[in-house]
Amino acid sequence: MHWIRAALLLLAVLLLGVMAAAARADEVVLTNGNKFEGEITSKKGEFPIVIKTKGGKLTFPERLVKSVKRDGSDEGAKKPVGGGARQPREPRERPEQPRAGGGEQVEDMNWLQLRRSYKTKLLRKGAAPGKFTNPDPKMLPPGVTPVTYRSGPLKLKGWVVRDPRAPTGPGLVYFHGGGALNLGDSVQICTPFVSAGFAVFFPALRGENGNPGIHELAAGEVDDAVAAVKWLAKQTYVKQNAVHALGYNLGGLVASLLSLSPAARLASSASVDGLYAPKAFAAFGDQLPFNPRIKQEAYLRSMIPHRHQMRHTHYAYVSKRSQIMQLALDELRDDPRRKQLKLKVVMSAGQGEAMLREAVQDYLRRIQ
Secondary structure, eight states: OOHHHHHHHHHHHHHHHHOOOOOOOEEEEESOOOOOOEEEEEEEEOSSSEEEEEEEEEEEOOEEEEEEETTTTTOOOOOOOOOOOOOOOOOOOOOOOOOTTTTTOOOSSSSHHHHHOOOOOOOSSOSSSOOOOOOGGGGGOOTEEEEEEETEEEEEEEEEEEETTTOSEEEEEOOOOSSSSOOHHHHTTHHHHHHHHEEEEEEEEETTTTSSSSSSSSSHHHHHHHHHHHHHTTTTTTTEEEEEEEEHHHHHHHHHHHHTTTOOSSSEEEEEEEOOGGGGGGGGGGSSOTTTSHHHHHHHSSSSGGGGGOSSOOOOOEEETTTHHHHHHHHHHTTTTTOOOOOEEESSSHHHHHHHHHHHHHHHHHOO
């Protein structure tokens, strides 16, 4: 009997150890109330804070962090990287909320009102951050054609891929992830569409791949996306009212915003890990060209607050592992009218390129 009691005691100790380890999960709480759990890999008391979550590694600058828990306990006084006393900061004015003609706050505005009444205020102005190498037009394989399209005063680059032997068929505009279009990778991803008779347009947006314009991250780029859709719809080899849009990650963010645009006139759209709630932008920290704490900036770039204004069906492929996408799902879960939405969420156990390839096959099946 003694050995049974000893075994039970050992089991209890092991269980307590597991429970204690779970309770000691590191936690970062942002100034906007968002919480992220995982393993903090940055040194204690130093900034920026780096935390490894189930959805990947996230980095937060000091100004976005309210509190930090490491091993279940609050950290003490924070100090910037490199040590030294912190310099006092000048007080910042709180941004004034935009108002429509009736004195509406940003939460009460529809997306089109917000776009008309608020102009994004960029923290820095320049080209998109991604590295690129545009293909030599003389080296392009058959079926790949370089084109230009106009978005307002901007003359932008793009490439069309189609089977020249195919008759008139549907069209797809693909919005890449990251800060630049890698044509080879994008064409490979969208090969199933080309094989199914689609004409696929790969536009580079403002500030990308040597294009003119300033990178705004899903503000002015939405105008470029609408222009790309209109350009493809006018081509003689594309059927009328048969243009769709697909985007990955930040390209998915752009594709999701097209679901709010009456000018796009898409048959449908889809995003792969591109469903961002307004509060999700804080996770990018200083990588953004805008201040995510300004509510107008975040609401301008998220379809989640405006989901009841959608113009067509949008399929949102979301990884179960993504904590950032979970913020959008939390908002949708609390929506009493979610069953009436034109937003269709498709959960995936995968992530990254493997998830993207699965989503391509599923979306193609749905729209054929």
